[in-house]
Amino acid sequence: MAATIQDVAQRAGVGLGTVSRVLNQSPLVSSETRARVLRAIAELNYVPNSTARGLSRGRTNTIAVIVPFFTRPAMMERLRGVEHTLVPTEYDLIVYNVETPERRDQCLRQVPRRGRVDGVLIISLPPRETDVPHLAAANVPIVLLDAHHPSLKKLNRLVVEDIKGGERITEFLIRLGHRRIGFIGDAPESPFHFTSSRDRLRGYRNTLQQAGLEYRSEYVGLAAHGRIQARQSAERMLRLPEPPTAIFAASDTEAMGVLDAARALGLSVPRDLSVVGYDDIEVAEYLGLTTMRQFLYDSGKRGVERLLRTIENPSAKPTCEVLPTDLIVRQTTAAPPAA
Amino acid sequence: MAATIQDVAQRAGVGLGTVSRVLNQSPLVSSETRARVLRAIAELNYVPNSTARGLSRGRTNTIAVIVPFFTRPAMMERLRGVEHTLVPTEYDLIVYNVETPERRDQCLRQVPRRGRVDGVLIISLPPRETDVPHLAAANVPIVLLDAHHPSLKKLNRLVVEDIKGGERITEFLIRLGHRRIGFIGDAPESPFHFTSSRDRLRGYRNTLQQAGLEYRSEYVGLAAHGRIQARQSAERMLRLPEPPTAIFAASDTEAMGVLDAARALGLSVPRDLSVVGYDDIEVAEYLGLTTMRQFLYDSGKRGVERLLRTIENPSAKPTCEVLPTDLIVRQTTAAPPAA
DNA sequence: CTGTTAGCGCCTTCAT
DNA sequence: ATGAAGGCGCTAACAG
Numbered sequence: 001m002a003a004t005i006q007d008v009a010q011r012a013g014v015g016l017g018t019v020s021r022v023l024n025q026s027p028l029v030s031s032e033t034r035a036r037v038l039r040a041i042a043e044l045n046y047v048p049n050s051t052a053r054g055l056s057r058g059r060t061n062t063i064a065v066i067v068p069f070f071t072r073p074a075m076m077e078r079l080r081g082v083e084h085t086l087v088p089t090e091y092d093l094i095v096y097n098v099e100t101p102e103r104r105d106q107c108l109r110q111v112p113r114r115g116r117v118d119g120v121l122i123i124s125l126p127p128r129e130t131d132v133p134h135l136a137a138a139n140v141p142i143v144l145l146d147a148h149h150p151s152l153k154k155l156n157r158l159v160v161e162d163i164k165g166g167e168r169i170t171e172f173l174i175r176l177g178h179r180r181i182g183f184i185g186d187a188p189e190s191p192f193h194f195t196s197s198r199d200r201l202r203g204y205r206n207t208l209q210q211a212g213l214e215y216r217s218e219y220v221g222l223a224a225h226g227r228i229q230a231r232q233s234a235e236r237m238l239r240l241p242e243p244p245t246a247i248f249a250a251s252d253t254e255a256m257g258v259l260d261a262a263r264a265l266g267l268s269v270p271r272d273l274s275v276v277g278y279d280d281i282e283v284a285e286y287l288g289l290t291t292m293r294q295f296l297y298d299s300g301k302r303g304v305e306r307l308l309r310t311i312e313n314p315s316a317k318p319t320c321e322v323l324p325t326d327l328i329v330r331q332t333t334a335a336p337p338a339a
Numbered sequence: 340m341a342a343t344i345q346d347v348a349q350r351a352g353v354g355l356g357t358v359s360r361v362l363n364q365s366p367l368v369s370s371e372t373r374a375r376v377l378r379a380i381a382e383l384n385y386v387p388n389s390t391a392r393g394l395s396r397g398r399t400n401t402i403a404v405i406v407p408f409f410t411r412p413a414m415m416e417r418l419r420g421v422e423h424t425l426v427p428t429e430y431d432l433i434v435y436n437v438e439t440p441e442r443r444d445q446c447l448r449q450v451p452r453r454g455r456v457d458g459v460l461i462i463s464l465p466p467r468e469t470d471v472p473h474l475a476a477a478n479v480p481i482v483l484l485d486a487h488h489p490s491l492k493k494l495n496r497l498v499v500e501d502i503k504g505g506e507r508i509t510e511f512l513i514r515l516g517h518r519r520i521g522f523i524g525d526a527p528e529s530p531f532h533f534t535s536s537r538d539r540l541r542g543y544r545n546t547l548q549q550a551g552l553e554y555r556s557e558y559v560g561l562a563a564h565g566r567i568q569a570r571q572s573a574e575r576m577l578r579l580p581e582p583p584t585a586i587f588a589a590s591d592t593e594a595m596g597v598l599d600a601a602r603a604l605g606l607s608v609p610r611d612l613s614v615v616g617y618d619d620i621e622v623a624e625y626l627g628l629t630t631m632r633q634f635l636y637d638s639g640k641r642g643v644e645r646l647l648r649t650i651e652n653p654s655a656k657p658t659c660e661v662l663p664t665d666l667i668v669r670q671t672t673a674a675p676p677a678a
Numbered sequence: 679c680t681g682t683t684a685g686c687g688c689c690t691t692c693a694t
Numbered sequence: 695a696t697g698a699a700g701g702c703g704c705t706a707a708c709a710g
Contacts, residue, residue, distance in 0.1 A: 002452070002478045004688085005689095009697095016687095016688085016697085016698090017690080017697060017698075018695085018696060018697075019688095020689055028696080029695070030696090033696080047452045047453050047454075048687085049394075049453065049454035049686090049687055049688075050453045051390055051393045051399055051455065051688095052394050052454070052686070052689090052702095053688055054688090054702095055388075055391050055688075055689095055701095055703070055704090056687075056688045056701080056702055057689065057690095057702085058702070060390060071416075076410050076415065079410075083409070092433050092435075092455070094433050095432055095433075096431075097422045103426065113384075114387070115341065115388035115389060116389040139341045228625070343702095343703060343704085344703065354680060354682065355681085355682090355703095356683090356705085357681075358704095359704065359706080360679095360680085360705095362704090362705095363706095367679060369679060369680090372679080372680080387703085387704075388702090388703050389704095390702085390704090391686090391702070391703030391705090392705075393686095394686050394688090394702090394703080394704075395685080395686055395704040395705040396686085396706090397705095454687085
């Protein structure tokens with residue numbers, strides 16, 4: 001069996017309270033006693049049991065992140081930000097990956113309430129009406145990253161301005177001279193109610209309207225999220241009698257599908273077709289993809305920072321931070337062909 | 340404050356032992372009492388505190404995975420396998436990502452001994468001599484996946500046959516008719532002592548020798564792991580007066596760099612250059628890359644399965660499983676140009 | 679079947 | 695500065 005604090009105390013010839021004090025850097029121990037205790041600890045190869053410590057202190061030194069499809073590049077980059085920020089702290093990270101609606105519900109309801117973690121970071125999973133009471137009743141801090149709900153104003157939130165981002169991209173393409181602009185994004189039927197693709201589409205529509213450009217449903221391709229699906233949508237769109245001269249994809253992954261489609265159809269980018277993505281995941285720079293940078297790594301980092309701060313100061317009033325975005329113009333966009 | 344088992348007991352008018360029995364599906368509760376308890380639980384919105392439960396039962400229902408550079412595609416796919424396998428179980432997953440030697444040492448030494456997790460899966464991090472006593476003294480099961488050490492035969496291991504894999508790829512290229520074969524892999528100076536690239540290179544050398552082909556150091560490009568670095572190595576190699584007609588990359592990521600280099604130099608693949616990768620990460624199929632499939636997802640899955648089995652039956656004797664590989668021939672390999 | 683009690687390992691007063 | 699004792703919330707063994 002592993003040594004306990006008792007064993008250490010005995011071996012050092014002190015009370016177990018003293019060992020605890022040494023463990024917790026209390027100044028109330030003579031340096032002589034401390035040395036003796038430390039020696040006993042070393043000799044016994046003692047490591048404190050963190051479960052017991054957690055129970056006693058009422059903290060677990062663990063935080064949870066609930067994230068959908070954590071293998072997707074954008075999620076990974078956020079996770080990286082989360083993980084890196086946690087390394088220099090005392091906190092361990094439990095990852096709850098969500099790929100089904102059941103798992104989503106279970107995580108959202110139970111994780112914040114099991115006393116298992118000191119705080120929860122929820123990424124890109126908008127709480128549903130029925131989750132609200134559970135989240136509101138949580139006894140640990142919660143931070144919502146890229147996920148909001150009107151009745152949860154009491155939670156810390158980091159919001160992504162997707163509508164505005166969609167508008168800016170569309171404006172950018174119009175300014176380049178494009179009039180026939182396609183949009184490729186996620187099907188809205190997802191049971192997770194992701195908002196990003198939907199909101200970027202809204203921005204697209206807003207700007208079209210403002211610019212007096214017709215909204216054409218054949219220029220909008222919505223399918224399951226993925227490079228392959230995006231490629232298919234794009235091929236269909238590009239085979240239209242009057243194809244778009246630019247395509248705005250709701251994510252870089254989907255933009256890659258569009259690039260694939262262009263290549264398959266022998267279209268040169270950006271000469272024949274302009275392509276814009278969203279997120280600025282790692283490969284985007286490598287591919288020279290024009291895209292809306294989201295500072296994904298930073299958003300994860302800020303999310304945990306906010307969480308840790310709230311854990312340390314639970315009474316602080318909730319904040320709502322708007323995450324920055326930045327249009328990165330690279331080599332996949334240009335004026336439309338002379339026609 | 341959150342409700343405790345006491346509150347539930349009181350509200351249901353029973354002893355707390357009974358509540359515990361209900362919680363733990365004990366059959367020794369009358370269905371009537373059970374119903375009353377369940378109602379009290381629902382009314383109080385009670386969720387058991389898992390720290391307390393863990394302390395009492397001596398298990399945490401958590402497993403740890405220690406993995407280097409978890410954002411790399413191959414690691415991600417293993418992690419997916421791990422995560423998916425854990426979902427239907429009661430176990431939560433703590434991820435320890437390793438990106439520095441210090442972190443590596445700290446994780447390898449402490450994680451298995453803090454009573455924080457019920458088992459540890461170590462991926463691709465070969466223990467060093469100084470880690471051995473710590474791992475051997477662990478009080479929880481440990482599974483080594485793609486990481487071995489001669490003195491740790493008492494641990495469960497899943498091994499990847501990298502040398503043989505390197506041999507098979509090289510044989511395959513020779514059989515296609517190639518005589519000038521390059522190798523692109525990781526620099527051996529990594530402080531993590533990763534073995535995969537090194538062993539694949541060994542396999543490459545073995546086969547060259549057996550085939551009576553000269554080993555040419557200018558045909559071996561080792562650099563920091565990454566697509567960009569691989570691309571640079573490949574460009575250098577392909578600009579040689581007598582360039583290789585085939586390149587074997589130690590990973591698919593590096594193979595992608597080789598493909599980039601070929602495109603940049605105007606070489607057609609596989610007409611002018613054959614390229615083989617290793618791992619069969621998700622994009623490999625999409626790119627039509629010939630590669631050595633590693634069943635990454637499965638390896639993660641098997642790793643946890645072995646771990647869970649050992650947790651449930653600690654006395655079972657350690658196993659050593661050899662993971663399968665499979666050469667997947669796609670569209671980046673062909674006979675060399677007629678010369 | 680059910681209530682009671684003794685820990686699980688540690689932290690934190692409270693005396694001393 | 696230090697030892698002793700109570701308690702964190704739960705499980706499991708023990709009476710009944």
